[in-house]
Amino acid sequence: MTSCASVATINLIFKHSFSQNSESSRFDFNVDLELPSTGLTAIYGHSGCGKTTLLRCIAGLNTPEKGRVRFREQIWQSEQICLPANKRPIGYVFQEASLFDFLTAKQNLEFAIKRADTRHTKLDYKSIIDVLGIEHILCKYPSQLSGGEKQRVAIARALLIQPSLLLMDEPLASLDPARKQEILPYLKALKHAFNTPILYVTHSLQEVAQLADHLVIMAKGKAVASGQVTELFSQLDLPLQLEQDSSAILEGVITEKDEKWHLMKFQFQGGALWLKDCGQALNSQVRVSIQARDVSITLAEHQDSSIVNRLAVTVVDIAKNIDPSMALVRLQTGDSYLLARLTLRSVDQLKLQIGQSIWAQIKSAALLS
Numbered sequence: 259m260t261s262c263a264s265v266a267t268i269n270l271i272f273k274h275s276f277s278q279n280s281e282s283s284r285f286d287f288n289v290d291l292e293l294p295s296t297g298l299t300a301i302y303g304h305s306g307c308g309k310t311t312l313l314r315c316i317a318g319l320n321t322p323e324k325g326r327v328r329f330r331e332q333i334w335q336s337e338q339i340c341l342p343a344n345k346r347p348i349g350y351v352f353q354e355a356s357l358f359d360f361l362t363a364k365q366n367l368e369f370a371i372k373r374a375d376t377r378h379t380k381l382d383y384k385s386i387i388d389v390l391g392i393e394h395i396l397c398k399y400p401s402q403l404s405g406g407e408k409q410r411v412a413i414a415r416a417l418l419i420q421p422s423l424l425l426m427d428e429p430l431a432s433l434d435p436a437r438k439q440e441i442l443p444y445l446k447a448l449k450h451a452f453n454t455p456i457l458y459v460t461h462s463l464q465e466v467a468q469l470a471d472h473l474v475i476m477a478k479g480k481a482v483a484s485g486q487v488t489e490l491f492s493q494l495d496l497p498l499q500l501e502q503d504s505s506a507i508l509e510g511v512i513t514e515k516d517e518k519w520h521l522m523k524f525q526f527q528g529g530a531l532w533l534k535d536c537g538q539a540l541n542s543q544v545r546v547s548i549q550a551r552d553v554s555i556t557l558a559e560h561q562d563s564s565i566v567n568r569l570a571v572t573v574v575d576i577a578k579n580i581d582p583s584m585a586l587v588r589l590q591t592g593d594s595y596l597l598a599r600l601t602l603r604s605v606d607q608l609k610l611q612i613g614q615s616i617w618a619q620i621k622s623a624a625l626l627s
């Protein structure tokens with residue numbers, strides 16, 4: 259499993275066999291992970307692959323046959339000790355907000371404050387309320403709130419416990435697409451406003467692309483990949499390429515504006531792109547998604563093209579088995595990666611090879627955040 263450079267990590271080892279009705283339907287859960295203890299780590303995988311089991315083991319709600327949990331320098335579980343769930347400094351957000359119906363939003367929050375670990379007050383009430391935008395609904399009862407509002411109160415409640423680690427199990431799963439879009443900006447704001455690391459379970463690659471710094475891909479009870487989201491999104495040997503309209507993610511900063519043409523310059527590690535100016539402030543950090551089908555290849559730089567965004571890149575991988583007529587090509591520029599979807603005929607005619615220096619033309623890029 260990929261190892262993180264920082265010593266500030268979360269180390270997890272779990273082994274458990276769930277016996278179901280028959281031996282053939284036994285579920286083996288076997289995870290060995292080292293995760294960063296900063297930012298948002300998405301745990302992604304299909305239904306039944308063990309994502310919730312992973313969170314429950316970390317929280318101490320499941321007791322696996324073998325378990326080890328180290329959060330930074332604290333051991334929560336080992337062969338010798340096993341902190342009970344109520345002694346682990348975690349906040350847990352579930353799919354359903356599960357607020358007390360007979361209490362207002364504010365009273366639900368006060369209930370959490372009473373349970374808070376006051377020795378380590380890191381997050382203050384007002385900032386949590388502000389970041390989640392719930393001041394105006396505090397006097398309402400859960401039955402008077404939308405699904406998204408209830409979930410924002412539930413997230414505030416989890417943060418008011420003053421957790422060292424926030425576990426979120428598909429917090430948007432019960433919301434319709436419009437409510438999901440409404441709550442995503444609050445999740446992004448939360449990630450940037452507080453230093454609390456988040457482990458975020460999801461089925462949605464869109465949520466991964468918008469929110470995650472680090473990604474764990476799970477399949478059949480195992481973590482099959484773990485790494486930076488920008489790195490894993492562009493890897494050709496992972497199931498992600500089969501599950502989405504392949505795209506790469508770039509992270510960078512807005513460094514310049516061209517007001518005459520309504521464009522802004524997005525500078526990233528490895529180059530710069532001109533994007534439609536969507537109003538982001540200069541120096542703001544943004545994330546951009548580039549679909550593989552929007553990237554074409556030329557062997558030399560074409561100054562006479564209508565495509566303004568051209569990058570000098572190196573071919574690092576070619577996958578030919580995705581579709582009988584198509585290839586997916588992984589390209590590197592600096593420390594960043596792009597994907598290009600080309601016909602196999604083009605790959606053959608251009609004689610593309612790993613290590614070759616070529617030019618990528620980017621027809622369009624979408625701002626993710």
Ligand SMILES: Nc1ncnc2c1ncn2[C@@H]1O[C@H](COP(=O)(O)OP(=O)(O)OP(=O)(O)O)[C@@H](O)[C@H]1O
Nearest residue numbers: 276277278285303304305306307308309310311312
């Ligand atoms: N207490 C249990 N007893 C028996 N089997 C269990 C138990 N808990 C989990 N499992 C099994 O472990 C597997 C993984 O379940 P888990 O809920 O962790 O998956 P998941 O990836 O979170 O799924 P989903 O995305 O649908 O929520 C499933 O096959 C489930 O039936």
